[in-house]
Every structure is written in C-alpha cells, then in structure tokens.
Amino acid sequence: MTDYYEILGVSRDATTEEIKRAYRKLARQYHPDVAGEESAEKFKEVTMAAEVLTDPEKRRMYDLGGPSAFGAGGAGGPGMGGFGFGDLFETLFNTAGATARGPVPRSRRGQDALVRIDLDLAEAAFGVHRDLTVETAVVCGTCHGSCARPGTSPRPCSVCGGRGMVQRVARSFLGNVMTQARCDACQGYGSTIPEPCLECSGEGRVRTRRTIGVDVPAGVETGSRIKLTGQGEVGPGGGPAGDLYVEVRELPHPVFTRRGDDLHCTVSLPMTAAALGTVLTVESLDGQLDLDIAPGTQPDEVLTLRGKGMGRLRGHGRGDLHVHLDVQVPTKLDERQQELLRELAGLRGEESPAARLAPVGAGMFARLRDKLAGRS
Missing domain, CATH: 2.60.260.20 (Urease metallochaperone UreE, N-terminal domain)
Known part of the structure; x- marks a missing residue:
C-alpha cells in the first residue's frame, strides 16, 4: 500500500507546516523540468501525497482507510482549487518571474530556408554559378519592420504597463500565492499596435520572389548543402534573417x-x-x-x-x-x-x-x- 508519509519523508504526527516544507524540497528535486521526464511519475506521486496530507479532511480519511479511501479517482478535487502542476512549478521556482524581466521582443530571428538544385556530372565536377529564384519573407518596405502604419508607432500596453506580464493570485494547498502570467492584451510584447501596417498586416515582413546567386564548388555530390548566411526568412517584426541552405542532387550520367x-x-x-x-x-x-x-x-x-x-x-x-x-x-x-x-x-x-x-x-x-x- 502506498504510504504518503513515507513518500514525503515525514512522521505520521507531522504538522502541516512540516509537510509543506518536505513537499517544497521534494518538488524542487523531482520536477520534470529539473530532473527530466523520467521523474514525472515521482513528482506526481509527491504532489498527490502533499495534497492529501495538507488537507485536514483528506488526511483524516487517509489515516482511516489509506489511498483507497479516495476511490479510483485518487485525491483529486477541490483541494487544488484549479491550481495545476505548471502553476505550482511557477510558484515554487518563479519561472514566470524569470521570463518577466522585460517584455518579449516583437522582433525575432527568421527561420532557415532550404532549396534544392539539380546538377549534371560536369557541373558537380568543376563547380558552377547558379541564379536561384526563391520565395521568402523580406522586411516590409512600407513600415520597415516596425509593424505599424507609417506615421504611427506602437504604444505601451495599458493593461501590463509595458511589462508584458500581469500578476494573479492562485489558491493551492500551500495557501494563496502570487504568480505572474503573460499579458493577454499585448501577448507579452509590452506594447500594442493600434494601427497595423496595411502592407504586412502588422507582421513587419512580406513574402516576395527574389533572385540569389550561389557559387557551387567543385566536387559536390547528392546531399551536399551550401549555406548562404542571412539569405533565409526575415523574422517577425523585421527580425534578422535566417540562413538559406542549397541542397544538391547530382543527376545520373549515361556513361560515367x-x-x-x-x-x-x-x-x-x-x-x-x-x-x-x-x-x-x-x-x-x-x-x-x-x-x-x-x-x-x-x-x-x-x-x-x-x-x-x-x-x-x-x-x-x-x-x-x-x-x-x-x-x-x-x-x-x-x-x-x-x-x-x-x-x-x-x-x-x-x-x-x-x-x-x-x-x-x-x-x-x-x-x-x-x-x-x-x-x-
């Protein structure tokens, strides 16, 4: 039979505060984001034990009948007050606060892109110059990456005050705790765009076709990739471009x-x-x-x-x-x-x-x- 007291490493007459202290220590040790996914079951077990033993009524029922006193559904119920594992981890380790040192940048690096070209044997042997036509995202020529209509600019979010995060109070078996969450009004950017650019719809980038020259070196073969730095997709908000990779496929030769x-x-x-x-x-x-x-x-x-x-x-x-x-x-x-x-x-x-x-x-x-x- 599962022994919740043994799981938490406390005596059967431990106080609620002693149980909470034991839980905090074990939660830090076994949370999957710290110890890896293999510790997820142990973390769940520790959390279940703490939820039961910090609730007076559940603890009384457990002392009388053990885990079976809660039926197949276990100890879940109102004791957590809708406070999930993710929220609990944020509370214990302040992960929300760690990302709340400033708003999320609206400008981000773009993705890498991949194009494929076919070469005959002589081109692969001696190298060749190719002009490639690619369709990628480039900086919007109207707003130049600001995402706002010309003549306007982003405004600080009135909900979070430009922080990108908002505070909320959550109820758990540890009591009421203060947590931080991403601001839904500005999506964590800390600013809003009242008048988005009509050309890019507030993305700061648009898709277009362009021609890029690439020098294929001698000796390439099927699967070889040539990296063109900064020639990939421009990121959201006019962010830095990713890289473009040109992958070679060598065509069969009738003789060689x-x-x-x-x-x-x-x-x-x-x-x-x-x-x-x-x-x-x-x-x-x-x-x-x-x-x-x-x-x-x-x-x-x-x-x-x-x-x-x-x-x-x-x-x-x-x-x-x-x-x-x-x-x-x-x-x-x-x-x-x-x-x-x-x-x-x-x-x-x-x-x-x-x-x-x-x-x-x-x-x-x-x-x-x-x-x-x-x-x-």
Missing part, C-alpha cells in the same frame, strides 16, 4: 559512374585489338582523350587516367578516371576467319588446350603479378 572523387566507365575492345594493341579515342569530362592499349591486354583490365575525375570538395586537384576494358570475343566467324584462327592456334600450340583450374579471380591477380614482374 561516380565513386567518391573517381569516375568509372567501360570500353568495349575487339579481341584482335587487345592482342595486337591499339590507340582508342574515349570521351571524358575534359573532351576526347587518346587511350593507349598495350599488346596482350587482358579482359577486365583497368586503365587509369590520372586527374580526369571529379574535383575534390575538400582538397586540391581531381580524382581519376578508371576505364574498364571489356574484350569482345567474336561469336560468328566465316570459313576464312575460322581457318586463320585454327592456323594461329596451331602456331601457338593451342589446338587442344589443357584446362587449368584456379580460384575465382586468381587469373586477374596472376596477370597483375606478371605485369609487375615484367613478363610478356
């Missing part, structure tokens, strides 16, 4: 695949060209380039063109372009072609080649080892 700062592509090569060697002309982001194919080039070899890849976003220079060679073996040969290939096979002693088994990928590593060793 990007992997970090490097580019990859595949070039198909006839078997004879791979065997005899040749020079291929390939497309790149820099235009056409000559690619030397050495005699005896093997399938799946990769030739690297240094510095022909993407620009580096955080560094100097560029990545590389890796060209993957796809050696094509002919599938249809006429009689003369077959005859020539058989003659070649005879010259190389390959009429009946013996199968040599090896793990998957071993051939590629063997070719690489042979190249490093200078073998033909």
Whole structure:
C-alpha cells in the first residue's frame, strides 16, 4: 500500500507546516523540468501525497482507510482549487518571474530556408554559378519592420504597463500565492499596435520572389548543402534573417559512374585489338582523350587516367578516371576467319588446350603479378 508519509519523508504526527516544507524540497528535486521526464511519475506521486496530507479532511480519511479511501479517482478535487502542476512549478521556482524581466521582443530571428538544385556530372565536377529564384519573407518596405502604419508607432500596453506580464493570485494547498502570467492584451510584447501596417498586416515582413546567386564548388555530390548566411526568412517584426541552405542532387550520367572523387566507365575492345594493341579515342569530362592499349591486354583490365575525375570538395586537384576494358570475343566467324584462327592456334600450340583450374579471380591477380614482374 502506498504510504504518503513515507513518500514525503515525514512522521505520521507531522504538522502541516512540516509537510509543506518536505513537499517544497521534494518538488524542487523531482520536477520534470529539473530532473527530466523520467521523474514525472515521482513528482506526481509527491504532489498527490502533499495534497492529501495538507488537507485536514483528506488526511483524516487517509489515516482511516489509506489511498483507497479516495476511490479510483485518487485525491483529486477541490483541494487544488484549479491550481495545476505548471502553476505550482511557477510558484515554487518563479519561472514566470524569470521570463518577466522585460517584455518579449516583437522582433525575432527568421527561420532557415532550404532549396534544392539539380546538377549534371560536369557541373558537380568543376563547380558552377547558379541564379536561384526563391520565395521568402523580406522586411516590409512600407513600415520597415516596425509593424505599424507609417506615421504611427506602437504604444505601451495599458493593461501590463509595458511589462508584458500581469500578476494573479492562485489558491493551492500551500495557501494563496502570487504568480505572474503573460499579458493577454499585448501577448507579452509590452506594447500594442493600434494601427497595423496595411502592407504586412502588422507582421513587419512580406513574402516576395527574389533572385540569389550561389557559387557551387567543385566536387559536390547528392546531399551536399551550401549555406548562404542571412539569405533565409526575415523574422517577425523585421527580425534578422535566417540562413538559406542549397541542397544538391547530382543527376545520373549515361556513361560515367561516380565513386567518391573517381569516375568509372567501360570500353568495349575487339579481341584482335587487345592482342595486337591499339590507340582508342574515349570521351571524358575534359573532351576526347587518346587511350593507349598495350599488346596482350587482358579482359577486365583497368586503365587509369590520372586527374580526369571529379574535383575534390575538400582538397586540391581531381580524382581519376578508371576505364574498364571489356574484350569482345567474336561469336560468328566465316570459313576464312575460322581457318586463320585454327592456323594461329596451331602456331601457338593451342589446338587442344589443357584446362587449368584456379580460384575465382586468381587469373586477374596472376596477370597483375606478371605485369609487375615484367613478363610478356
């Protein structure tokens, strides 16, 4: 059974003042705004115990029957006099007073804004300048952020006297306490605007379309964001503007695949060209380039063109372009072609080649080892 005296840490013959002192101490310790949301149940339990034990009639009923004397609804009722947990916390910690050192500023910082742009691979590789058309809030050109009609100005609130807060008396089990609340007449600003600006309806800002230039650096990729300080939404009351973020989406390329700062592509090569060697002309982001194919080039070899890849976003220079060679073996040969290939096979002693088994990928590593060793 829940023991309210044990919860508050007081004896069963404690006076009302002793119970109130114990409650104040525990409320400061367990309020969720101080100890976190995990203490909310404990704070509620402590408050319930104090409400019961500081009310003479409820305490008598509790001493006779325990918590069950109040039924399923617990100890709630007239004892709190409509004085909720939030009001109680304000009373104990003077949170309302802490924010009442002056009226709330009417001018506030605006929100950040986000726009997205699409770039092709070359624009992402080398960087580009873009002019963006955005719709954001700007300072009202009529009232210049004052929110009042030209020739007029805000007036001190007659209800709170310009403080933005008003005092009220609330009844609780601790007795009548004085609290502070936001003034409803001026919404806490401490001033009212009898004649709002007609252009912005008293907001101090209006929405409009404008053009902003942005320099996209080389090397950006999908998800990269460029921050334009102070180019976002102007705040209420003509407050400082937030920031504008430009988010990049890189469009797919029909030939090149990007992997970090490097580019990859595949070039198909006839078997004879791979065997005899040749020079291929390939497309790149820099235009056409000559690619030397050495005699005896093997399938799946990769030739690297240094510095022909993407620009580096955080560094100097560029990545590389890796060209993957796809050696094509002919599938249809006429009689003369077959005859020539058989003659070649005879010259190389390959009429009946013996199968040599090896793990998957071993051939590629063997070719690489042979190249490093200078073998033909």
